[in-house]
Amino acid sequence: MASRRDFFRGATAITAAAAATSVARAALAALPDPVIQGDPGTMPPLAPPSGRPYRPVVTLNGWTLPWRMNQGVKEFHLVAEPVVREMAPGFKAHLWGYNGQSPGPTIEVVEGDRVRIFVTNRLPEHTSIHWHGQRLPNGMDGVTGLTQPGIAPGKTFVYEFVARRPGTFMYHPHADEMTQMAMGMMGFWVTHPKGRHPLIDEVDRDFVFLLNAYDIDPGSYTPKIMTMLDFNLWSWNSRVFPGIDPLVVRKNDKVRIRVGNLTMTNHPIHLHGHEFVVTGTDGGPTPKASRWPEVTADIAVGQMRQVEFVADEEGDWAFHCHKSHHTMNAMGHDVPTMIGVDHRGLAKKITRLIPDYMVMGERGMADMAEMEMPLPDNTVPMMTGAGPFGSVEMGGMFSVLKVRADQKPGDYTDPGWYRHPPGTVATEWAGPLADATPARSAGGQSMPLATKPAPSIEVQVRKPGAHGGHDDH
């Protein structure tokens, strides 16, 4: 049963206005005021002001939704609405989300909590929320048409169930999903164990984020919802590098990272400098005997993975999707490979007609990160991110795990770039060069070929039907 004190503490967290009102029965019967968050930064973990204690998670470039306790029930209020999401500094997208952001706020509860979630629809079409991975009464599962009518624009629905099993979950609409997920409607859910759990370790830092993807033409603001695979923005919590905050930890912290995939392709998420184990999926904690060390975990469509490791190596460790096209921002794929093609003469002629014309990729694409190609308003460079040694040449699903010995417990502020101990950074060889290494390859500078001449191969292609069927053998 909730005490008066519990309610007050919860209400204080929700809004100052609510705290100023009396704890009248009428107030408890009303909807909790929705909390709206406009800041795209990573909010500090929300220590539970009421209910059972737990160690809260940190949502990358996101936040946790405050609640109020009402007669022992944790009450949340989600508002589905159009939002403006800053996906990276200088680049804003017009998305749909919850409570001012896409993704919506993370919901954190404790195993055994009775949870009541009010969902108000401020979208131009109906919606619903499916609580991905939860054990709940069938009628609370949020599938429009199957388990409930859609929530019409302007209406509020109530979901109520007990968070029966601890773990890593997410929520998203189950109504016009193709549109609503392509527009950014999704959120994270963590159910903490109610006590010590044999398969759930206590950790010092617990990060969560969702993988999502958008197709937004450079210079425009709204995702193209018909795109199925050829997205141009691969994001974590609707942010793209360099807009994704680093994961800051103290050396020797035990770290958990929980990731859910709501895109339409898989993402092999790769961590540098450490090995982790997969300790859980959206089905719950994994048995200990099933855990083995890895440095990349593939997260398939609709899946969630939680990985754990001890951050015992200091430094700035890259952490990213291993599909190289997913660490790029707004790019086209219909570009021919230009490596080894010299277009100097051609470029000069074209520049006479089109002054801004640039040649792409004759020495690879790294030049793209440095070049001052004029970009349309409201877009992000394809490869960017100023690092301590130059451009990081990344975009999309990329961030940095920053491990520092002097980071204070519970401090998530960015410590800046790692200061490498002297003699521990790869540097240019300053001694004499070995004789003629570059010149021996037959391809010269840009296209090495085999040293032996290739055997000549003749390829014959015959069109089927040209001889009335199969070839003679």
Ligand SMILES: [Cu+2]
């Ligand atoms: Cu990926």
